[in-house]
Amino acid sequence: MTYRLKKALLGAFSVAALSVASPALADTTIDFQRFFGACDADWGDNTDVSAAVGECGIITSLVNKFEEENPDITVNVTTVEWPGYDQLTAQFAAGDPPDVVTIHQSVLGDYVSKNLLMPLNELLEQQGISPESFTKASLTGVTRDGEIYGLPIDNWSQLWHINLALFDEAGLVNEDGTPVLPTSAEELLAQAEQFQEATGKPYFTMPLANETALYTRDFYTYLQQQDADFFADPTAISIETPEAKAVLELYKTLYDEGYVTKDLDYGASLNAFLAGDAGVHEGGTWVIGDYNAESEKDGTALNAGGYTVVPYPQLYSGTRSQYADGHSLAVSRMDRSDEEEAAIGKFLKFIYDNDYDWARTGHLPSVQAVLDSEEFRALPHRETVLEVAEIGTPVPGEVQRQFAIQDIIGQEMNAAMTGQKSIDDALADMQDRVNDLLRYL
Known part of the structure; x- marks a missing residue:
């Protein structure tokens, strides 16, 4: 039985039930599938969005608030393990996808190329949402061949989250209280050595086990900073280059010298960062709110001397840049009634109207007016990370299978860092594996 037939039958039963049961049943249902974790124990009944904290708390509270304001619409939420694309692909294959789904802007092209997502230009226009209201980065991220395929809700990037007490102990704080940041790969290694000698702790804590994303995002960032056009051809990567070798040599040295936490x-x-076991955590925009809250609690490691967060330092002599992506809400391409489509449009408009609250996670707003607002800029640490809105650079949207590519690059970087492969062999295997993937799409 198809999803739509099942839904129609359920609707018929619901109509029959309305005549004999409670009149409070909703008229329209939206199936919303998302990542961002599960937190119903803390926020499952919360409708005060301003009180919510973190990605999960805020998105959960937003859905709750939407249902409160729209009693004729029920939002059935399915929370998937990040990033959830294997499950989503299987749902499409079975003809049973969600109505609305969170998708990274870097992944949109995979589903657009298979005609699985609905263009949203007309639906957004019906809701009074102009494409010009989005930031350039967020609009670019959701646009393919002139059509908008997702409601952009943010742009995000990796950042350096810094324990200022440990930096001060290492003599790496300026007179104005800001951290001393490296301006080259050589300077980074010198500061990491200085930090370790002064504190007895590694300079970095990074998720290097069971992880591929961080490796790849760092790799892209430092290639971009060397003006390496590694995807000049979106169907083939070019990384057997001096620029790529320089990045892997830097990371292998950090690992070999113990300047980064291992395993x-x-x-x-x-x-480890919350416990004060390292000076810098390479983490995303999404933890700014949580880390800032921790820094305001007496007795915590981040409260001892302060917390700050900055974009990645420029370590190479090319263009100021760092890798960035964004989250979006996409709509599956399916037959729907006018009422169902209108409900989805209303839900997207609600999320759009509450872009400021979503931006409290630490992500950069997708709506230009929010990014420019005094309210947003007054949030803790936003002034120090706003540069990402200018320097954040995605992989070209034409590149398919970006999350699969991320896994390959991360695996090969790990092999090079830990000595399982030589750097040259890792780069050769990385390039061959990525290009084999792209060749047989």
């Missing part, structure tokens, strides 16, 4: 997954790496 930690994402959660353990985050906890």
Whole structure:
């Protein structure tokens, strides 16, 4: 039985039930599939969005608030393990996709190329949402061949989250209280050595175990800073280059010299930073709110001397840049009634109207007016990370299978860092594997 037939039958039963049961049943249902974690124990009933904290708390509260304001619409939420694309692909294959789904802007092209997502230009126009209202980066991220295929909700990037107490102990704080940041790869290694000698701790904590994303995002960033056009051809990567070798040599040295925590997954790496076990956590925009809240609690490692966060330092002599991506809400291409489509449009408009609250996670707003607002800029640390809105650079949207490519690059970088392969062999295998993937799409 197809999804739409099942839904029609359920609707018929619901109509029958309305005549004999409660009149409070909703008229329209939206199936919303998202990542961002599960937090119903803390926020499952919360409708005060301003009180919510973190990605999960805010998105959960936004959905709750939407249902409160729209009692005729029910939002059925499915929370998937990040990033959820294997499950989404299987759902499309089975003809049973969600109505609305969170998708990274870097991944949109995979589904657009298979005609699985609905162009949103007309639906957004019906809701009074102009494409010109989005930031350039967010609009570019959701546009393919002149059509908008997702409501952009943010742009994000990796950042340097810094424990200022440890930096001060290492003599790496300026007179104005800002951290001393390296301006070259050589300077980074010198500062990491200085930090380790002064504190007895590694300079970095990174999620290097069971992880591929961080490796790849760092790799892209430092290639971009060398003006390496590694995807000049979107169907083939070019990384057997001096620029790529320089990045891997830097990371292998950091690893070999003990300047980075080892064998930690994402959660353990985050906890190491919260415990004061390293000076810098390479983490995303999405933890700014959580880290700032921790820094305001008496007795915590981040409260001891302060917390700050900055974009990646420029370590190479090319263009000021760092890798960036964004989240979007996409709509599956399916037959729907006018009422169902209108409900989806209303839901997208609600998320758009609450872009400021979503930006409290630490992500950069997708709506230009929010990015420019005094309210947003008054949030903690936003002035120090706003540069990402200018320097954030995605991989070209024409490049397919970006998350699969991310896995390959991360695996090969790990092999090079830990000595399982030589750097030259890792780069050769990285290039061959990525190009084999792209060749047989």
